[in-house]
Amino acid sequence: MTYVLNRLLSVILTLFLITLITFAITNILPGDVAMMIMGTQSNPEALAGLRQSLGLNDPLLVQYGRWVGGMLTGDWGDSLIFKKPIAELLSQKIVASAIIVVMSMTIALALAIPLGVWAAVHRDKWQDTASSSTALLGVSLPDFFWGIVMILVFARWLGWFPSSGFVDPSENFVRALRHAFLPSLALGLGLMAHLTRMTRSTMIGILGQEFIRVARAKGLSERTVIWRYALANAIGPVITIAGLQIGYLFGSIIVMETLFNYTGMGWLTYQALLNRDMPLIQASVFVIAAVVMLTNLVVDLLYVAIDPRIRLD
Amino acid sequence: MNALVTVDALQVAFATDSGPIIGVQDVSFTINPGETVCVVGESGSGKSVTALSLMRLVEFGGGTITGGALSFRRPDGQVLDVAAADSQVMAAIRGNEIGMIFQEPMTALNPVFTIERQLTDGLILHKGLSQTEARTRALDLLRSVRIPEPERRLRQYPHELSGGMRQRVVIAMAMACEPRLLIADEPTTALDVTIQAEILALINRLKREQGMAVLFITHDMAVVAQMADRVVVMYRGRIVETGTVTEIFETPQQDYTRALLAAVPKLGEMKGKPAPEKMRILGDDAAYAAAKPVTARKPEVLLDVRHLTTRFPVKGGILRRTVAQVHAVEDVSFTLNVGETLALVGESGCGKSSCGRSILRLIEPQSGEVWINGRDIGALGPHDLRRARADMQMVFQDPFASLNPYRRLRDQVAEPIQNFGLAQGQALRDRVAEIFDRVQLPRAFMTRFPHELSGGQRQRVAIARALAVNPKLIVADEAVSALDVSVQAQVLNLMMELQADLGLSYLFISHDMAVVERVAHHVGVMYLGRIVEIGPRAAVFDNPQHPYTQQLLSAVPIADPRRRRFADDLSFKPITSPIFPLGHQSAPSVYTEVAPGHLVLQS
Structure with missing residues (x-):
């Protein structure tokens, strides 16, 4: 039983690390979601507005918390290319x-x-x-x-x-x-x-x-x-x-x-x-x-x- | 002739890349119903091949019966030639008319099946019993081999049973279909001496009760003396001599048999002798006569161990914290004089090896002091400890594992000398050559690799490596246990000669009471991490005071058929667990001095 618990704990820990890494990597890559949506030639003001509304100006920790929270509650957001949840x-x-x-x-x-x-x-x-x-x-x-x-x-x-x-x-x-x-x-x-x-x-x-x-x-x-x-x-x-x-x-x-x-x-x-x-x-x-x-x-x-x-x- | 088994001019060959090689040749003997025939020989003598041929199991090891006849009298009186029988008939005989038990109880049972399944599948196959009938029979079998709580055992897996218990299960398995012949291939070699005594007594009783014949394969002359009605001595794939057990032990006809017997230490033969004595090796009488007696010199303490305690953590729980401790060495104190041998004896798990390693600080003891030559080893920093290790060297049990297979022997012996910067260049080469002379290895071996040597020669290299830095103390941990008896005698003699010439002190760790009696000046008996009795060899062997020492000595088989000890069922007190909860306060070891220097633990 201890063995099973041990394994479960290590799975949870690893999953947590995975969320950190995937979140970090996508944030390090150049260009953000707002830019993806509007395109590189878009109006800077509209871009800033979208950023604001998407919460991209919040501190990273808050963004991460929101993302993980969404994952846990089943709200995984929308795909940009397929325009679907x-x-x-x-x-x-x-x-x-x-x-x-x-x-x-x-x-x-x-x-x-x-x-x-x-x-x-x-x-x-x-x-x-x-x-x-x-x-x-x-x-x-x-x-x-x-x-x-x-x-x-x-x-x-x-x-x-x-x-x-x-x-x-x-x-x-x-x-x-x-x-x-x-x-x-x-x-x-x-x-x-x-x-x-x-x-x-x-x-x-x-x-x-x-x-x-x-x-x-x-x-x-x-x-x-x-x-x-x-x-x-x-x-x-x-x-x-x-x-x-x-x-x-x-x-x-x-x-x-x-x-x-x-x-x-x-x-x-x-x-x-x-x-x-x-x-x-x-x-x-x-x-x-x-x-x-x-x-x-x-x-x-x-x-x-x-x-x-x-x-x- | 009503012989149960007649082996006539058996020849077995093994296919190898370089063509077939003959495993056994011209082997002939008979086994009568109800008698025990012991086949005895050193490794490579062909004794196991002979036994496996009788079951035709030799085929699975790449062997083929290339000559001779193996007749087995079946229950209906018909005589079957096993060598020519087809595999269907053999499958019906195996496990049914002939049962077999093997050396390693730890690996003889399938680890992923329950005891019940392994005990019953033969019964269901051969006797056509139903699952329930087979289960009832399995319970009877477990009772007949005296396993406590048989119902519970059936549901257990092999790893939940101790070694002795497993060997009982293996015997029960072999006995399941009431075979007319039981083949036992080194059935007690891997067991502790008290468990060996129990198993030998059990085989004797079952044989008597069921009138079954036993073919007993062993390398141990003492076991032969205890078990055999008749003896077959084998050497290099051939029979050397056959005879009744008293003929073989008392009037051996062949030189090889005589040499084999001479090399076996007999418990009790050192009675009345003041100091260790070299083994008598046949054909070496001149050297034996010329040998200096290994006498003790003016006592001068080399090693002084005080209240040594070593514990190992037992990890558990989710956070892998230490939840308990193995008390491997518990408040052990003794002294060892210059030029003398102190033997630590005991059964597996008693802490004797941990004690040796703690002294050299190969494992760190919990507390206690170790003084060598007036220096406190426990207080040394890493640098000084390294230097101090030149004074204290170790020889391990398995010379094949302790030598590096990829390096030439010369370099392995030279390595410690270089490590300590004792010599280099020509001086180093001379020193290595000199050490090879010392351990009586030809200098031509210097450029060889370990696999090119025999077991005894490899152990000489291991001793040479330990000697290379001129140590004062050698910890020999089961140093001769893996060797054939004639080689063991030679290595023991070498160790005693080196002691006489160089004034070496040995801490001789061993489970073999007969060997210890031969080589030790002082003996400490260990049980559950403590020394329960320590004193001069003669005092401990002739006048054992602690119940555990008495039990141990009574379990040792004696290489003399007139002193048989295992007629009836024996049951020794099983060793209790050395695991204690954290914070357990162990009582200090307090001794009573029953005679000068002879101390017995107070319980």
């Missing part, structure tokens, strides 16, 4: 991106775990080399390259999946998944490499442990020994790596969603950056950071559920 925009886009994140991680784990176990069981044999090469191929080429390959093979030549666009899952769930599949697959191939390496090395360590010999000496089948006794021990570190990769995934998502014209968080952030939509940048950076933090919290709690040794603290 940010909260509404984000809540749509985050669902779109969540589909991609979950799907790509599922694909990555579904490929990496069997591949890693296979490599570990046949350590230093051709299977091991084959598995490592496959994993390495996934990571050594950039994701957008895989994105292009996916579009060519599965959309252009085979025509199995759509090459671009986003469908709201509440309208048509199956179509939504079909649209998310190719970007997810491209991302999953990139994620797979580390997870395969991790599965392999953890499994090799575990398979050398005495309790594996004991399990065999009990007469348990090789399948039980590997997929239950060993994997139950190896899965923790793999999931931890997967959790850390969620952060990396949000970086790649910007490229991938833009490539597939898939209108999720990544696409939105890219638009905001391109158009210097400060309030939207602040909010999306904060949301992405919060999501990454929370996923890692969930992963850590999952680890507690898997490994009884951590429960004791």
Whole structure:
């Protein structure tokens, strides 16, 4: 319990630091929101009036307090380019991106775990080399390259999946998944490499442990020994790596969603950056950071559920 | 012939990059129902490979049975050739007709499964029991290995159990399907001596009750003497000698067996001898006869430890504050004379290593004084402490871990000399060569790396490094514990020779009572951070006064089959926790002097 509380506290502390940093950075950049709205050629008096009405002349601490207060109460302000409330925009886009994140991680784990176990069981044999090469191929080429390959093979030549666009899952769930599949697959191939390496090395360590010999000496089948006794021990570190990769995934998502014209968080952030939509940048950076933090919290709690040794603290 | 197991000309090969190498060769012996056969040998003798072959588990370590036959008589009387059996049949035999227990109780259980799951899965698989039936049987098993509160244990995970308790669970697991043969591969090597005694007694009782045969693999001749009906001595993958336990111990036929026995210190053999004596190494009789007796000189105090106390914080809570303290060393006082050895003995966690490290200030003690040569070590600043460390060096247990794998041995021995600016250039090279001579290592080894040496040779390098700066005190923390018995004897002899020649003082930290009896002038017995009894070696060993010393001595296996001690169940008082809340006032250690210099802690 202390462990869970500890983790929660550290999440809250980190989120606080993130608000400070995002707020500070957007305030250090040249040009302010009033200038963005009115344009650089605008009337100085009107500009000053807008500044006054937007509260941009208040001390920074007051502005920060207002921003955080708004975030807490659900008033996230309006996006300058989309002319819509940010909260509404984000809540749509985050669902779109969540589909991609979950799907790509599922694909990555579904490929990496069997591949890693296979490599570990046949350590230093051709299977091991084959598995490592496959994993390495996934990571050594950039994701957008895989994105292009996916579009060519599965959309252009085979025509199995759509090459671009986003469908709201509440309208048509199956179509939504079909649209998310190719970007997810491209991302999953990139994620797979580390997870395969991790599965392999953890499994090799575990398979050398005495309790594996004991399990065999009990007469348990090789399948039980590997997929239950060993994997139950190896899965923790793999999931931890997967959790850390969620952060990396949000970086790649910007490229991938833009490539597939898939209108999720990544696409939105890219638009905001391109158009210097400060309030939207602040909010999306904060949301992405919060999501990454929370996923890692969930992963850590999952680890507690898997490994009884951590429960004791 | 009604033998349960007949091993005939077994040969096992291991595939390596440079072609197959033979692990064991021409190994033949039998095990009759209900008897204990001990396979004994030093590391690399092939004893474990032989045991694993019987279960065909050797395949999982890259080995292949390339020759010979392994016959196992199944319950229906049919004799099966294990070497040729298919893997289905083997899976049905493993854990069912043959049970196996291993060395490391700490790692023998799957950390993420409950005890119940691990105890029952074999029963469900082999005996077709339901979950409930298996659970009932598991409870019976836990009771039969004398684990307290069996219901609660079933729900627990391995890390919640002590080492001794875990080994009992492992034994219960191996016994679950009532096997006709139990293979025990070094089952007590990783355990403290009192727990070892309990486990050995337990195996003896189960064997008697169930009429089961035991194949007992060990490197420890004392355990062999206590357990075996018959003995198989192995060396470098071959059998050296086979015989009944009394034949092997009393009329060994082969030189190797004789040498092995000579290298084993026997508890009690120093009775009536005034000073430590070198181990007798076979084929080295001339050197033995010529050896100077290691006598004490005119007593002159080198090390004076007064009320030494070391505590470690236990962190807890959200802010990671210190919530309690481990009282690792609690009000310890003793003196050590020039040219003498004081042994600190005790079981794991008793604080003996922390005590050694606190004296050298490798960890900072809480309070107390340490005087070496009339200098207060505790009062030294960083600069003076560094200089003072030239007088006090340390030798650790694992020479592979304490030597840097990337540096040549010459440079590692030279390093402390350079650190203290004692010599350079040709003088430095001469000094290093001289030290290699001292520890009886060929000078050709100077340019080698640690992995090119054997364990015993590496420990000689570690000793050489400690000697390099001409120290007065050497703290030897389990310095021979990881070594094979014949190598252990050689290193002990080297240490005693160096003591006689250089007047070194040793603080000899060890768990091995028989070794301590051989090398120590004085002995301090530690328990829960305190010295409970201290005095001249003869006084402590021949006339132990503190209950803990008595318990410890009664648990030591003796390398003599006519002095067996572990017939019935034993149960020693478990060691209580050394963790105390903050602000806990520990009572000072007060001693009664029962004889001159022989002090016993008042409780």
